Amino acid sequence: MIIILLGNIGVGKGTQGKLIMEKYNIPYFATGDIFRENIEKGTELGMKVKQIVKEGKLVSDELVNEIVFDKINNLDNFILDGYPRTINQALYFENFLKSRGKDVDIVINIDVPEEIIIIRLSGRRICPKCGRIYNIYFNKPKNNEVCDFDNEKLITRDDDRVDVIKKRIEEYKLNTNPLIEFYKEKQKLFIVDGTKSIEDVFEDIKKIIDDYIKKQ
Numbered sequence: 011m012i013i014i015l016l017g018n019i020g021v022g023k024g025t026q027g028k029l030i031m032e033k034y035n036i037p038y039f040a041t042g043d044i045f046r047e048n049i050e051k052g053t054e055l056g057m058k059v060k061q062i063v064k065e066g067k068l069v070s071d072e073l074v075n076e077i078v079f080d081k082i083n084n085l086d087n088f089i090l091d092g093y094p095r096t097i098n099q100a101l102y103f104e105n106f107l108k109s110r111g112k113d114v115d116i117v118i119n120i121d122v123p124e125e126i127i128i129i130r131l132s133g134r135r136i137c138p139k140c141g142r143i144y145n146i147y148f149n150k151p152k153n154n155e156v157c158d159f160d161n162e163k164l165i166t167r168d169d170d171r172v173d174v175i176k177k178r179i180e181e182y183k184l185n186t187n188p189l190i191e192f193y194k195e196k197q198k199l200f201i202v203d204g205t206k207s208i209e210d211v212f213e214d215i216k217k218i219i220d221d222y223i224k225k226q
Contacts, residue, residue: 011036012112013089013219016189017120018182019175020127021204022211023091026120029212030089034219037085041074041092044081055080075102086112096185100192116222117193118215122204124179131175135164 015023031038048056094100133147137157193199202214
């Protein structure tokens with residue numbers, strides 16, 4: 011079974027991807043993790059990505075495709091988070107799978123309104139010492155802006171600033187929103203309400219996957 015997770019930043023794709031992996035024993039891959047793994051291992055592909063990022067350039071579709079395909083090449087079942095991001099990548103991916111007699115089975119779009127995404131991410135605070143993550147709206151520290159465990163002053167990441175969040179939301183809408191229509195036309199798209207609790211979102215996702223399995 012091949013599952014794609016779609017959704018803007020801050021909607022919980024990583025959390026749900028790992029839950030699906032644990033429940034159905036299907037490997038889960040986030041493209042950001044694949045990039046970091048290649049860079050850390052010093053692979054040829056990783057060095058290409060490292061140089062491109064160092065120069066402040068965007069990683070090309072061709073290189074993204076190559077890195078992802080290298081990871082999933084011999085797998086029949088997997089979950090992808092962060093790929094494909096564009097129609098161009100989706101078409102490459104479709105051809106790659108067809109050449110191996112496979113196809114995407116389920117595309118799950120986790121839908122969260124922009125205003126909630128902004129609150130989720132702008133409220134995020136991180137302890138620079140232990141790495142624990144808080145949220146001033148949903149998961150506050152006991153003492154304002156201080157870690158519960160080591161009393162370090164919490165910090166806000168640069169990409170959690172409201173202006174940066176809004177820019178990333180717009181970039182997603184521009185590049186990735188067309189994928190929703192692309193997979194909708196192929197009757198592979200399922201939309202879940204990402205404003206629910208983690209447990210309830212996962213229940214909705216499980217129902218989609220279980221219904222698909224029953225029909226096979």
